[in-house]
Amino acid sequence: MPVMQKRSINIDGHSTSVALEPAFWEELSIIARRRELSLNALIAEIDRTRGTANLASALRLHVLETLRSKISRA
Secondary structure (H helix, E strand, O other): OOOOOOEEEEOOOEEEEEEHHHHHHHHHHHHHOOOOOOHHHHHHHHHHOOOOOOOOHHHHHHHHHHHHHHHOOO
C-alpha cells in the first residue's frame, strides 16, 4: 500500500490538510512550477473549481488531466 503524505495547506486564508501519495505531490509541485505558481496557489485554484469532489480527489484528477493533455500534445 502506498504511503500517504499529509500536508497542511492554506487555501484563501483557511488552513486544511490533504493526504496524497508522494507521486501526486511531486507532480503537483511540477505543475505549479511550470505555471509559476506556489503549490498553495495551484491548490487554491483547483479547490475553487472542484465542485462537489473532495479536495484530494480533485487534486489527483487535476494531475491526471494535466498528464493526459501533455501526452495528447506529443
